[in-house]
Amino acid sequence: xxxxxxxxxxxxxxxxxxxxxxxxxxxxxxxxxxxxxxxxxxxxxxxxxxxxxxxxxxxxxxxxxxxxxxxxxxxxxxxxxxxxxxxxxxxxxxxxxxxxxxxxxxxxxxxxxxxxxxxxxxxxxxxxxxxxxxxxxxxxxxxxxxxxxxxxxxxxxxxxxxxxxxxxxxxxxxxxxxxxxxxxxxxxxxxxxxxxxxxxxxxxxxxxxxxxxxxxxxxxxxxx
Amino acid sequence: xxxxxxxxxxxxxxxxxxxxxxxxxxxxxxxxxxxxxxxxxxxxxxxxxxxxxxxxxxxxxxxxxxxxxxxxxxxxxxxxxxxxxxxxxxxxxxxxxxxxxxxxxxxxxxxxxxxxxxxxxxxxxxxxxxxxxxxxxxxxxxxxxxxxxxxxxxxxxxxxxxxxxxxxxxxxxxxxxxxxxxxxxxxxxxxxxxxxxxxxxxxxxxxxxxxxxxxxxxxxxxxxxxxxxxxxxxxxxxxxxxxxxxxxxxxxxxxxxxxxxxxxxxxxxxxxxxxxxxxxxxxxxxxxxxxxxxxx
Numbered sequence: 001x002x003x004x005x006x007x008x009x010x011x012x013x014x015x016x017x018x019x020x021x022x023x024x025x026x027x028x029x030x031x032x033x034x035x036x037x038x039x040x041x042x043x044x045x046x047x048x049x050x051x052x053x054x055x056x057x058x059x060x061x062x063x064x065x066x067x068x069x070x071x072x073x074x075x076x077x078x079x080x081x082x083x084x085x086x087x088x089x090x091x092x093x094x095x096x097x098x099x100x101x102x103x104x105x106x107x108x109x110x111x112x113x114x115x116x117x118x119x120x121x122x123x124x125x126x127x128x129x130x131x132x133x134x135x136x137x138x139x140x141x142x143x144x145x146x147x148x149x150x151x152x153x154x155x156x157x158x159x160x161x162x163x164x165x166x167x168x169x170x171x172x173x174x175x176x177x178x179x180x181x182x183x184x185x186x187x188x189x190x191x192x193x194x195x196x197x198x199x200x201x202x203x204x205x206x207x208x209x210x211x212x213x214x215x216x217x218x219x220x221x222x223x224x
Numbered sequence: 225x226x227x228x229x230x231x232x233x234x235x236x237x238x239x240x241x242x243x244x245x246x247x248x249x250x251x252x253x254x255x256x257x258x259x260x261x262x263x264x265x266x267x268x269x270x271x272x273x274x275x276x277x278x279x280x281x282x283x284x285x286x287x288x289x290x291x292x293x294x295x296x297x298x299x300x301x302x303x304x305x306x307x308x309x310x311x312x313x314x315x316x317x318x319x320x321x322x323x324x325x326x327x328x329x330x331x332x333x334x335x336x337x338x339x340x341x342x343x344x345x346x347x348x349x350x351x352x353x354x355x356x357x358x359x360x361x362x363x364x365x366x367x368x369x370x371x372x373x374x375x376x377x378x379x380x381x382x383x384x385x386x387x388x389x390x391x392x393x394x395x396x397x398x399x400x401x402x403x404x405x406x407x408x409x410x411x412x413x414x415x416x417x418x419x420x421x422x423x424x425x426x427x428x429x430x431x432x433x434x435x436x437x438x439x440x441x442x443x444x445x446x447x448x449x450x451x452x453x454x455x456x457x458x459x460x461x462x463x464x465x466x467x468x469x470x471x472x473x474x475x476x477x478x479x480x481x482x483x484x485x486x487x488x489x490x491x492x493x494x495x496x497x498x499x500x501x502x503x504x505x506x507x508x509x510x511x512x513x514x515x516x517x518x519x520x
Contacts, residue, residue, distance in 0.1 A: 042229070042231055043246075044229075044231075044232050044235060044239070044243055045243050045246045045247055045250065046247075047247045047250055047251065048246070048247075048250055051250070051254070057481070058477055061432070061436075061476065061477045061480035061481055061484070062436075062473045062476055062477055063435075063436035063437070063438075063439035063440075063451070063476055064436065064439075065436075065439035065440050065442070065443045065451060066439055066451055066469065066472060066473050066476060069443060069451065069454070069469065070466075070469045070473070073454070073465050073469065074465055074466045074469055077465070078268055078270060078463075078465045078466055079264050079265065079267075079268055079270070079466075080268070081264070116231070124231070128233070134231075134232065137231075138231065142231065159339075163339075163340070163341040163342075164341070166341040166343040166344065167343065167440060167443075169343065169444060170440065170443035170444055177341060177343050177344055177347065180344060180347060181347050181444070184347060184348065184351045185351065188351065188355055191348070191351055191352060191355060195344070195348045198340075198344055199336070199340045199344060202339065202340045202341060202344065203336070203339050203340065206339045206340075207339060210339075
């Protein structure tokens with residue numbers, strides 16, 4: 001039933017490695033850009049707040065598929081932006097990472113912002129009453145509590161990102177779901193086996209992340 | 225917002241000056257970025273008016289391509305949620321069963337379908353329909369997309385239902401037991417009706433996720449929904465890729481914005497309502513929901 005695994009015709013591990021790479025690069029990028037967006041959304045400057053709000057609401061309501069197709073057809077083919085990638089494959093990969101970052105960062109931003117909002121106003125007021133400066137309030141009182149409450153939401157974003165990397169198949173990145181589509185068409189007798197193998201691969205990728213970060217978030221949660 | 229912000233007080237004279245400085249710096253950076261984008265687009269002749277004008281002047285773009293595409297998107301989304309709802313309710317109630325031989329397998333099914341990408345299920349369903357059924361090939365993409373979305377969203381809805389029932393106060397079950405209701409009666413007459421109102425906003429938000437996921441069907445399985453119209457439009461109106469994608473994205477944004485607004489209006493209304501217990505599940509898309517990232 002699983003003999004297609006031994007045929008050497010399909011690079012299963014290679015495809016999942018591309019999925020992992022997409023996830024890691026996009027995770028780091030969207031953490032950075034998402035933190036920046038969250039900073040804008042809570043900043044005292046009205047214009048930055050407006051930009052953050054507009055960006056998050058526009059991009060979050062666009063399907064990821066549209067974002068990625070726009071990166072590929074709009075940026076890649078029409079505007080000839082290569083992001084320093086040489087061949088067709090690396091350009092596609094880089095554009096996919098760019099699209100995933102643009103999309104995922106909105107959810108990172110919202111998770112971080114909700115984390116800051118879980119800190120009771122009284123905490124910061126008490127800190128100011130003690131005479132702490134703005135940065136001391138932020139560094140010693142607000143952010144430590146905020147970070148501890150966003151571990152679980154950020155873990156959810158990471159798991160969703162892992163699953164969302166499959167959308168990159170829409171712009172021809174050779175990751176796991178693209179290989180699955182090829183295999184399922186070639187090995188039609190082993191339809192269920194192919195599905196089981198790829199489903200197992202994604203369970204292996206997402207389940208430990210969820211369990212580990214769920215355990216961490218319970219350990220560090222602020223009891224109120 | 226600024227009045228109750230945790231992070232800063234109402235600005236004084238120095239802070240106001242600093243804020244103006246930040247505003248200017250931000251404006252300059254933003255203007256440079258916008259300028260660069262516009263120059264790039266002008267370079268590739270994407271700003272020319274004939275690329276954008278069909279969407280305003282030519283009603284055929286709308287009646288032949290965009291609106292039928294939007295109709296197909298809405299059809300797939302509506303079918304998915306209507307079929308997924310009863311399955312999700314059954315799975316959610318199954319996970320709360322007192323019998324472990326029901327609870328454990330149902331839990332495994334729900335966790336399995338939640339942890340794999342919806343695209344895998346769509347691709348699998350497309351091939352399964354081709355091999356085992358005689359669904360005609362032009363209907364197959366719709367069937368496959370709806371099947372994939374139902375499998376995934378039924379398990380997400382199961383979690384919403386379970387959470388909705390668990391948010392109800394224990395007194396509800398106790399009171400039902402006290403007047404001699406059986407477990408099934410308690411569920412059907414006491415818990416489920418209240419849980420449904422509590423989870424309505426979360427369900428409407430899930431509809432946003434479904435609408436967004438239908439675009440996958442267009443890109444990979446050849447469903448002729450809204451996004452896939454960009455191929456035919458750019459072929460017929462002179463390679464206006466960017467203009468077309470902007471218009472398509474805007475349609476999605478407006479549609480989802482309406483749904484999101486409706487969800488939060490519903491949530492407000494239910495919270496104020498006197499008839500319910502006041503228990504409302506948080507909006508999945510609000511970023512405060514600790515689930516599985518299903519709103520993404």
